[in-house]
Amino acid sequence: MKIPSSIWTLLIGIGLTLVSLWYGQNHGLLPTAASDEAVLVDGLFNTMMTVSAGIFLIVEGVLIYCAIKYRRRAGDHEDGPPIEGNVPLEILWTAIPAIIVIGISVYSFEVYNDIGGFDPHAIHEAPIMQESMAMPGTALAATLNDTPPSNEPNLNQQKSDEAMQDPATAAVRNADQIPQKREAPGVGSVSPSLGASPEKAGKPPELEVNVTGLQYAWIFTYPETGVTSGELHVPIGREVRINMTANDVIHAFWVPEFRLKQDAIPGRQSELRFTPKTAGDYALICAELCGPYHGAMRTQVVVQKQEDFDKWIQEQLTASNDTLKEAIALNPATVSPDEFLAPYTKEMGIHPEMLHQIHK
Amino acid sequence: MTQAQLQETANIPAHIDEPGIRKWQDYFSFNTDHKVIGLQYLVTSFIFYCIGGVLADLVRTELRTPEVDFVSPEVYNSLFTLHATIMIFLWIVPAGAGFANFLLPLMIGAKDMAFPRLNAVAFWLIPPAGLLLIISLVIGDAAEAGWTSYPPLSLVTGQVGEGIWIMSVLLLGTSSILGAINFLVTLLKMRIPTMGFHQMPLFCWAMLATSALVLLSTPVLAAGLILLAFDLLAGTTFFNPTGGGDPVVYQHMFWFYSHPAVYIMILPFFGAISEIIPIHSRKPIFGYKAIAYSSLAISFLGLIVWAHHMFTSGIPGWLRMFFMITTMIIAVPTGIKIFSWLATMWGGKIQFNSPMLFAMGFVGTFVIGGISGVMLAAVPFDIHVHDTYFVVAHLHYVLFGGSVLGIFAAIYHWFPKMTGRMMNDFWGKVHFALTIVGLNMTFLPMHKLGLMGMNRRVAQYDPKFALLNEICTYGSYILAVSTLPFIINAIWSWLYGEKAGNNPWKGLTLEWMTTSPPAIENFDTLPVLTTGPYDYGVAHAPANVSPSENPVLRADADEPYPSIESDIETRT
Ligand code: HEM
Ligand SMILES: [Cu+2]
Ligand SMILES: [Cu+2]
Numbered sequence: 001m002k003i004p005s006s007i008w009t010l011l012i013g014i015g016l017t018l019v020s021l022w023y024g025q026n027h028g029l030l031p032t033a034a035s036d037e038a039v040l041v042d043g044l045f046n047t048m049m050t051v052s053a054g055i056f057l058i059v060e061g062v063l064i065y066c067a068i069k070y071r072r073r074a075g076d077h078e079d080g081p082p083i084e085g086n087v088p089l090e091i092l093w094t095a096i097p098a099i100i101v102i103g104i105s106v107y108s109f110e111v112y113n114d115i116g117g118f119d120p121h122a123i124h125e126a127p128i129m130q131e132s133m134a135m136p137g138t139a140l141a142a143t144l145n146d147t148p149p150s151n152e153p154n155l156n157q158q159k160s161d162e163a164m165q166d167p168a169t170a171a172v173r174n175a176d177q178i179p180q181k182r183e184a185p186g187v188g189s190v191s192p193s194l195g196a197s198p199e200k201a202g203k204p205p206e207l208e209v210n211v212t213g214l215q216y217a218w219i220f221t222y223p224e225t226g227v228t229s230g231e232l233h234v235p236i237g238r239e240v241r242i243n244m245t246a247n248d249v250i251h252a253f254w255v256p257e258f259r260l261k262q263d264a265i266p267g268r269q270s271e272l273r274f275t276p277k278t279a280g281d282y283a284l285i286c287a288e289l290c291g292p293y294h295g296a297m298r299t300q301v302v303v304q305k306q307e308d309f310d311k312w313i314q315e316q317l318t319a320s321n322d323t324l325k326e327a328i329a330l331n332p333a334t335v336s337p338d339e340f341l342a343p344y345t346k347e348m349g350i351h352p353e354m355l356h357q358i359h360k
Numbered sequence: 361m362t363q364a365q366l367q368e369t370a371n372i373p374a375h376i377d378e379p380g381i382r383k384w385q386d387y388f389s390f391n392t393d394h395k396v397i398g399l400q401y402l403v404t405s406f407i408f409y410c411i412g413g414v415l416a417d418l419v420r421t422e423l424r425t426p427e428v429d430f431v432s433p434e435v436y437n438s439l440f441t442l443h444a445t446i447m448i449f450l451w452i453v454p455a456g457a458g459f460a461n462f463l464l465p466l467m468i469g470a471k472d473m474a475f476p477r478l479n480a481v482a483f484w485l486i487p488p489a490g491l492l493l494i495i496s497l498v499i500g501d502a503a504e505a506g507w508t509s510y511p512p513l514s515l516v517t518g519q520v521g522e523g524i525w526i527m528s529v530l531l532l533g534t535s536s537i538l539g540a541i542n543f544l545v546t547l548l549k550m551r552i553p554t555m556g557f558h559q560m561p562l563f564c565w566a567m568l569a570t571s572a573l574v575l576l577s578t579p580v581l582a583a584g585l586i587l588l589a590f591d592l593l594a595g596t597t598f599f600n601p602t603g604g605g606d607p608v609v610y611q612h613m614f615w616f617y618s619h620p621a622v623y624i625m626i627l628p629f630f631g632a633i634s635e636i637i638p639i640h641s642r643k644p645i646f647g648y649k650a651i652a653y654s655s656l657a658i659s660f661l662g663l664i665v666w667a668h669h670m671f672t673s674g675i676p677g678w679l680r681m682f683f684m685i686t687t688m689i690i691a692v693p694t695g696i697k698i699f700s701w702l703a704t705m706w707g708g709k710i711q712f713n714s715p716m717l718f719a720m721g722f723v724g725t726f727v728i729g730g731i732s733g734v735m736l737a738a739v740p741f742d743i744h745v746h747d748t749y750f751v752v753a754h755l756h757y758v759l760f761g762g763s764v765l766g767i768f769a770a771i772y773h774w775f776p777k778m779t780g781r782m783m784n785d786f787w788g789k790v791h792f793a794l795t796i797v798g799l800n801m802t803f804l805p806m807h808k809l810g811l812m813g814m815n816r817r818v819a820q821y822d823p824k825f826a827l828l829n830e831i832c833t834y835g836s837y838i839l840a841v842s843t844l845p846f847i848i849n850a851i852w853s854w855l856y857g858e859k860a861g862n863n864p865w866k867g868l869t870l871e872w873m874t875t876s877p878p879a880i881e882n883f884d885t886l887p888v889l890t891t892g893p894y895d896y897g898v899a900h901a902p903a904n905v906s907p908s909e910n911p912v913l914r915a916d917a918d919e920p921y922p923s924i925e926s927d928i929e930t931r932t
Contacts, residue, residue: 295818
C-alpha cells in the first residue's frame with residue numbers, strides 16, 4: 001500500500017510535536033525551583049525547550065534525510081534540477097521563525113515583568129543629586145531603603161569598612177575605599193536589576209538584606225537587626241530585597257535554585273527582589289570572574305521556616321553582643337587566606353595542603 | 361583614489377618587480393601577492409589554533425577533577441584567558457581574512473587586492489601580536505582577567521601580563537581594520553565589468569558585510585582598550601571605581617566590538633558554506649538574494665545587540681527588553697540561511713567528500729548554537745545562565761561548530777586551488793568523524809553543567825559535577841587527536857598529493873577558471889561572465905565539461921583588460 005506524502009507529512013508533524021512537547025516537560029536539566037521567580041523562569045525555559053526540540057529535530061532530520069535520499073549514486077554525473085528559489089516557501093520560513101521569536105519575546109517580557117524587571121517605583125527613586133556628589137574615599141550615605149535619600153548610615157559600607165581595616169583582607173583586596181554610586185551615572189535611574197513584582201510594587205520589601213562582595217567572600221547584614229553573617233538566611237514566603245555592592249572587583253550573586261543573578265559592582269548599588277519558596281540549603285555562587293579563587297567564592301543560602309529564621313536571628317544577636325567583628329561568621333578579616341578558604345575547600349573536596357602550597 | 365587609479369593599482373601589482381618567484385622563502389617575506397598573503401594568514405592562524413588547542417586541553421585537564429590539582433588557580437586563569445584570546449583574535453578572525461585574501465580577487469576577476477602593500481602590512485602585524493602573548497605566558501606573567509578583561513579585575517591582577525594583552529589585541533585590531541579596508545575597496549571597485557553585485561559569489565557578499573562590521577566596531581574596542589591602558593599604566597580612573605570611574609562603561613565599549621566580533625568570525629564561513637554546498641550538491645544555491653541580503657542584515661543587526669552580554673550587570677530594565685528583541689531578530693536572517701542551505705541540498709546529487717561533510721557538519725552543529733543563542737536572548741533565562749557553562753557550551757557550538765568546521769570545509773574545498781593538489785579524502789573523513797564526536801562529547805554536557813549551577817572560569821567546582829566534566833575532558837582529548845590526521849594530510853598532500861587540475865569540483869565561480877595554483881596575476885586575459893556563479897544543471901551550463909573547454913566562461917584573448925569606460929557602464 002502506498003501512503004500519500006501529505007499523510008506522511010502529517011504523521012511526522014504530529015510525531016515531532018509530541019516528542020517536543022514531551023521533551024520540553026521532561027528534560028530534567030534544571031535544579032530545584034526554590035523561589036517564586038524560579039517557577040516563572042522555568043515555565044519560560046520549558047516552552048523554549050519545546051520549541052527548540054522541534055526546530056532541532058526538523059533541521060537535523062532534513063539534513064540526514066538529504067544525506068540519505070539525495071546522495072549521488074555511482075556513475076551519475078548529472079547535475080541536480082536547477083531550482084533557485086521559491087518565494088512562498090521563503091516567505092514561510094522567514095515568517096515562522098519571526099513569529100516564534102516574537103512569541104518568545106512576549107513570553108519573556110511577561111515573565112520579566114512578573115519577576116519585577118520593570119518595577120517603576122525603584123526607577124523613580126533615583127537620587128541623582130546624591131550620586132553626583134559621591135566623592136572618592138567617602139562612604140556615601142546613600143540609603144538602602146525605598147525612601148528618598150536620608151542620612152541613615154550605609155550598613156554595607158560600614159561592614160566593608162570594618163573588614164577593610166584588617167591587613168589580612170586588605171592585602172587580598174588591593175583596594176582602599178570605593179565610593180558607592182547609587183546607580184548608572186547619567187541615566188538618572190536606579191536600574192533595579194530585579195525589583196518588586198507588579199502586585200508588590202510600591203510596597204517596601206518584607207525583609208531587607210545588604211550584601212557586600214569582596215574577594216572571596218560575601219558579607220550579609222540585616223539592617224533591621226544589625227545582624228552580620230557570612231551566610232544568607234531567609235524565611236520562606238517573605239519577599240526579600242538584596243541590596244548589593246562590591247568592595248574590590250565585580251562579583252555576581254547567583255543562586256541557581258532561585259534562577260536569579262546580579263552583578264555586585266564596585267561603585268554602584270544594585271538590588272534584587274525575590275520570594276523564597278522551598279526550604280533547604282542552597283549554594284550562593286559568585287558568577288563573575290573575580291580573581292584566582294573565584295571558584296572558591298561560595299556560601300550557603302538557608303531558606304527556612306519563619307520560626308527557625310527568627311531563632312537564627314536571635315542566636316546571631318546574642319553572639320554579636322560581645323564582639324561584632326568576631327560574629328561575622330566567615331569574615332575573612334579575622335583569618336588568614338588559607339584559613340579562610342579552608343571551609344570552602346573542604347566542601348569542594350580540595351585538600352588544604354594543596355591550597356597552602358599554591359597560595360602565595 | 362579615483363576608479364582609474366585603482367584599476368591601475370590592480371593591474372600593476374606591487375610585486376611586479378619580482379614576477380614569477382614562487383619559492384618557499386616567499387612565504388616568509390613581505391610579499392604583496394594576495395595569494396601568498398592568503399596562505400600566510402591561513403598557515404599562521406592554524407599554528408595559533410594548535411597553540412590555543414593545547415591551552416584548551418590544559419584547561420580541560422585541570423577540570424577533569426573538582427580539585428585544583430594540575431596548575432595553580434592563577435595559571436589556570438591565564439590559560440583560559442589566552443586560550444580564548446588566541447582562538448578568537450589569532451585563529452578565527454585571521455583565518456577568515458586568509459580566505460578573503462586568497463579568494464576575493466580570484467572570485468571577482470581582479471589581479472590583486474586594491475592595496476597590495478597595505479595587505480602585507482596587515483598580515484605582518486599578526487605574528488608579533490601572537491608572539492607577545494606567548495612570551496607573556498612563557499615568562500609566567502600572562503593576563504589573568506579573561507579575554508573580556510573587565511576592570512577593576514584587569515587593573516589589579518598582574519600589570520605586565522595585562523599590558524601585553526592590551527598591546528597585542530590593539531595590534532590585531534589594527535590588522536583587521538587594514539584588512540577590511542582592502543576587502544571593501546577591492547569588492548566595490550575591482551570587479552570585472554560584467555560582474556554586477558548580483559553576479560558576485562556569496563562569499564564576496566559575506567566579506568562585504570564582514571568588512572563593514574569590522575570598520576564600524578573595531579575602533580570602539582581600540583578606544584576602550586586605550587582607556588584601559590591609561591587606567592592600568594598611568595593611574596587614570598576612567599573605569600576604576602576607586603577614583604570614581606565606572607566599570608560598566610568599559611563593558612559597553614568592549615561588547616560594542618566583541619559582539620559584532622562573533623559575526624566577524626562567522627559571516628565569512630557562512631559565505632564559504634554558501635559556495636561549498638551548491639557545488640557538491642550540484643544544484644544552484646537556493647535563494648541567492650535572500651542569502652546575500654541576510655548577510656547584510658546580520659551585519660547591521662549585529663551592531664545593536666551588544667548589551668545582551670550585560671543583562672546581569674546593570675542596565676535599565678527597558679533597555680534589556682530592547683536588546684532582547686534585537687538579539688531575537690537576528691535569528692531570522694540566520695534561519696533564512698540555514699533553510700536555504702537545506703533547500704539547496706534537497707533534490708540534489710550530494711557528493712560525500714570532505715568539504716561537503718564538513719559543510720553539513722557545520723549546518724548541523726551551528727543550529728544547536730543558534731538555538732541556545734535565542735534562548736540566551738530571553739532575559740529572564742539569561743539571568744539564570746549568564747556566566748555559566750551553558751554559555752561556554754553555546755559559544756563553542758557557534759565558534760567551533762560554526763567557524764572551525766567552516767574553516768575546515770573551506771580548506772578541503774579550496775586546497776586544490778591553493779596548492780594544485782587534492783587532499784586525501786579518506787583521511788579527511790577520519791578527521792571529520794573524530795571532530796564531530798569530540799566536539800559533541802566536549803561541549804554537549806556543558807549545557808547541563810551550566811543549567812545545574814556550574815559557573816564558568818573556575819578552576820575548582822562542586823564534586824557533584826565531576827562525572828560530566830570528566831566526559832568533557834576526554835572529549836577534548838579526542839578533539840586534540842582529531843587534528844593529527846588533518847595536519848599530516850595537509851602537509852603530505854601539499855607535497856605529494858594527487859594533481860588536482862584546474863577545476864576538480866567543476867565549479868562555476870571565477871576562481872575555478874584559472875590554473876591551480878593561480879599564476880602571479882591570476883588570469884591571462886580578462887574573464888567574461890556568461891552565466892551566474894551557481895548555474896548548475898542549467899541548460900547553457902552543462903555539468904560535464906573539462907575545465908579547459910568550459911563554455912560557461914569565455915576567456916577571450918582579444919579582449920583587453922577592462923577599459924574604465926566600459927567598466928563604469930556595465931557595473932550595476
Ligand atoms: C579544541 C577544543 C576546545 C576546547 C577543549 C575548549 C575548551 C574551553 C573551555 C573548557 C573553556 C572554559 C574555560 C573556563 O571557563 O574556565 C573555554 C573557553 C572559551 N573558549 Fe574554548 N575550547 C576549544 C576550542 C575553542 C575554539 C575553537 C574557540 C574559538 C573561538 C574557543 C573560544 C573560547 C572562548 C571565547 C572561551 C571563553 C573564555 C572565557 O570564559 O573567558 N574555544 N574553552
Ligand atoms: Cu567573586
Ligand atoms: Cu567570582
